[in-house]
Amino acid sequence: MYDDTIHILQLSHLKDKIEHLDIRVESNQLIAEIRLKQITDVCPTCTSSAVSFHEYKYHKIIHSISTGQSCILHYHHRRYRCQTCGKTFGEYNPFVQKYSNIGHYTRLSVLDYLKDFNHTFTDTANLYHISIQSAIDIFDQAVDAKRRVLPEVICIDEVFTNKMNRYKYACILLDFKASKIIDVISTRHKNYLIEYFSRIPKAEKDQVKVFVMDMWESYREAIKLTFPNTLIAIDSFHIIRTLNDVVKVIRIRTQNKYRLNKSSPEHDDMYYYMLKKFHYFLVKNYENIFDGKIRIAKYNTYWHKSEILDYLLSIDEDLKSAYRLKERYREFNLTAEYETCDDELDSLIYEFRNHKLLELRTFGKTIEHWRIEIKNSFLVFNKRRVSNGPIESTNSKIKTIIKTANGIRKFTRFRNRVMYSINKDIPIKNK
């Protein structure tokens, strides 16, 4: 019976040291009176072993063993008086840190609970019967995440941090292979990044083979300057998204030409309807579009996707030409290889740069400007093409932390919280 109580209270590790234990329920709180066995101690001041019992001091310690009910340890803390120097001192207290009323067990439970990025400080406080500030203090005292060693392939991207930071965007460095966050930097400003990277030893930086990024000039400049031997690759999904946005602009312009307007000679309601309703045909991968009968409500009929696409492309020559060139780029992006991609890449740049539509010419300028980095996007490590894919899922977790972030107003806490609950392997500081 007594052993069971010790077990339920999660105090098995102190089993041989407990002299007295008694539990009761008092106004819906579980209270455990506890006293430890007397051991022969020496005076911490003069190391004399001539010590005698002085008094019991009464400690109330929050000991949240179950999340449903609050539990308090009433610890009768024995104090001694030294016969030699006259000083008094307390026996070793295995339940709490000095000056705290929250037990080690509760502390560890709180830290474990905070490992899940969905759990807020408020949830934690409610669950473990402590104040929100206590939950925050426990976290701040225990977690101080260090930057990880730089790996071979680094993804760099930003995340919108709004109120928890002086700067609008924080910069995330991620290990492409291990999908672990290397660091969270408070801003993506070029000069700050240059300073940050300059502080890292050269030998460590020399290990980095590739940086993967969006087409963001500050990143490229900062990395070129601080990692002279590292290649830069553009995330290919980012290029495709940019190109799809260009096609979207052209589609909307075309669509609006046919908007219901009696004075327009080009008025044709069906063109407008179809371009608006099936807008995704122009940007989505054709093979991912539903391969069956698709209902066209306004005309109460069903068409196959091939008929719909043919119809959309028959509306306007410019739109058709933009779509075809976009598809050619998409095909290139899917099938090209690093060693052999040069000719087709140059031919694509030429086609875009000389297209009659301004938006496509602008896109052509962009890919010409980033030509080397686009070629590098075909590099393969461990059979995986480099990309910023791993950072997408990390960023969505970070956004969850930000969305529910009461209690995270300090950037260092935000950074620690992100690294602690996403990497899962940040050590807890010993106390």
Ligand SMILES: [Zn+2]
């Ligand atoms: Zn003494």
